[in-house]
Every structure is written in C-alpha cells, then in structure tokens.
Amino acid sequence: MKKYLVAEISKFNKDRIKLKRALYGMQMEDLILHSINAYEGKVEQTTCPHCHEECIVTTKPPFEQTVEVAGKQIEIVVTNYPRNKCNTCGGEFEILGVAGLLDEILVEEVVSSVRSRKPIPNEIDFNELIQLKI
Ligand SMILES: [Zn+2]
Known part of the structure; x- marks a missing residue:
C-alpha cells in the first residue's frame, strides 16, 4: 500500500x-x-537525569528488546542501536521518540517473518533496520 x-x-x-x-x-x-x-546524522548526547553527568552515545552492548506479537513475548537482540549511557551510574537512555518507533518496526519485522514463513530473527542490525527499500 x-x-x-x-x-x-x-x-x-x-x-x-x-x-x-x-x-x-x-x-x-x-x-x-x-x-x-x-x-548519516549525529545522535544527540544527553545529560543523565539521575546524576546530571554528560552521557556518551554508544551502541554497546547490543540492546535487548522484548516485543509482543499476538500475545507472545519475543526477545530480539538489536546490534548497533545508539543510545545514551551514563559513565557514572551506568544508566542507559534511549533517544526520545526512537524507542516507540523501534518497537513498532520490530513488531512489523516479526509479523512479516511469520507471514512469509521465515524464522523470526533473534538478532537484527539497527543499521540495516533503518535502510529504506529501493
Ligand atoms: Zn548517571
């Protein structure tokens, strides 16, 4: 469509x-x-809401996201997913507005795999996930 x-x-x-x-x-x-x-843009660096220290933008370690599809909880590891991390308290913060969209796209990926009778991916590269199909 x-x-x-x-x-x-x-x-x-x-x-x-x-x-x-x-x-x-x-x-x-x-x-x-x-x-x-x-x-290729630059991900904005934020300040930790707990200790007010400058965070660093990192993609490590791989991010574990649980998505719900048809009442089932499915765990997917997302590699190369940038988020802010506080070096003082270790807190990790997803970028505002990105987390919800990532969840939505991961659900679409799972649904698409099920529909085409392919195995549900347990690992997805964020850099591939954001590529448009041409
Ligand atoms: Zn902190």
Whole structure:
C-alpha cells in the first residue's frame, strides 16, 4: 500500500529538487529514498537525569528488546542501536521518540517473518533496520 508523505519545501529548494530529478532521470520517490539512505546524522548526547553527568552515545552492548506479537513475548537482540549511557551510574537512555518507533518496526519485522514463513530473527542490525527499500 502506498501512502503520501508531505513536506513543506520552499520554491527555491523545490526548483533545485526538480533540476536534480531531471538531471539524473529519477522519480521523486527514488530520489528521496536514496537521499534518506545516504544521510548519516549525529545522535544527540544527553545529560543523565539521575546524576546530571554528560552521557556518551554508544551502541554497546547490543540492546535487548522484548516485543509482543499476538500475545507472545519475543526477545530480539538489536546490534548497533545508539543510545545514551551514563559513565557514572551506568544508566542507559534511549533517544526520545526512537524507542516507540523501534518497537513498532520490530513488531512489523516479526509479523512479516511469520507471514512469509521465515524464522523470526533473534538478532537484527539497527543499521540495516533503518535502510529504506529501493
Ligand atoms: Zn548517571
């Protein structure tokens, strides 16, 4: 099922997007998908809410997430999942807004595996999980 994703873009940028599309002979959707896959941002470092020390952004150790699908608890290890960690108290903090979306996507992955009669993955690489399908 295809759905619209709407973004407000200035005329200046819109004209340049059209130019780039024409230059490479790409559909708008493909240009957007390629651009998002190529983008690598920086994860914001936070302060520990307990000891107020600066956290460090880390992907270690692998993150263990339990998702619920059809009343069953399924454990999935997520590698390369960035989150903030406090070196003083050891507290780990997921990035606001990311945890819920990760859970949602992991549930979709489990459902998709079940539907295509593939084994449910017990380990998923976050870097692969955020790649769009082109
Ligand atoms: Zn702390």
